[in-house]
Amino acid sequence: MTVREVLTLAASFLDEKDLASALAGSSVTGEAETLLTCFNVVENEIALDDYPLKRTETFAFQSGTLPFSDFSVPPVDVCAVRSGGQRLAFTLSPDGVLCDCSSAEVTYSYAPKKKGIGDSSELGGKISPRLMALGVASEYCFVKGRTEEGKIWGVKYREALKSAGILRHPLSVRSRRWA
Numbered sequence: 001m002t003v004r005e006v007l008t009l010a011a012s013f014l015d016e017k018d019l020a021s022a023l024a025g026s027s028v029t030g031e032a033e034t035l036l037t038c039f040n041v042v043e044n045e046i047a048l049d050d051y052p053l054k055r056t057e058t059f060a061f062q063s064g065t066l067p068f069s070d071f072s073v074p075p076v077d078v079c080a081v082r083s084g085g086q087r088l089a090f091t092l093s094p095d096g097v098l099c100d101c102s103s104a105e106v107t108y109s110y111a112p113k114k115k116g117i118g119d120s121s122e123l124g125g126k127i128s129p130r131l132m133a134l135g136v137a138s139e140y141c142f143v144k145g146r147t148e149e150g151k152i153w154g155v156k157y158r159e160a161l162k163s164a165g166i167l168r169h170p171l172s173v174r175s176r177r178w179a
Contacts, residue, residue, distance in 0.1 A: 042135035
């Protein structure tokens with residue numbers, strides 16, 4: 001899915017014909033730039049909260065340490081460290097990953113890079129252009145102070161996330177009982 005495709009769909013949802021025509025150009029200015037910023041916010045929110053982008057790479061550990069600077073993309077969270085198909089115990093430090101091994105495969109999640117109008121989204125699979133456009137429309141309305149309209153688009157966006165099966169259920173804690 002391309003950024004332009006999502007932004008054009010969001011502009012059509014919002015009935016912003018001038019904005020939709022401005023997105024046809026090679027560069028974005030004004031309101032189209034605001035819509036692009038909203039796209040980046042929504043993509044980042046989905047990737048960090050609901051549908052993490054994951055990558056697996058093989059690294060050589062120096063003295064049991066893997067600095068975060070060695071990752072091809074800055075990690076948000078380290079999910080697993082494996083060597084020979086076996087999961088290894090690891091700990092995180094402010095400087096990197098600590099593990100008692102010489103080399104291992106590390107699976108980690110990361111945040112998407114900031115996109116331009118001609119780029120493609122890193123999200124795919126269950127994330128459709130319509131779902132992204134609903135989120136962008138909601139974010140755009142809130143940025144522009146159209147809060148009531150933003151709430152409506154936000155409900156549609158959350159329902160689309162739920163329908164795609166990626167919305168995480170909030171944790172609930174049972175109430176305490178004093179017997």
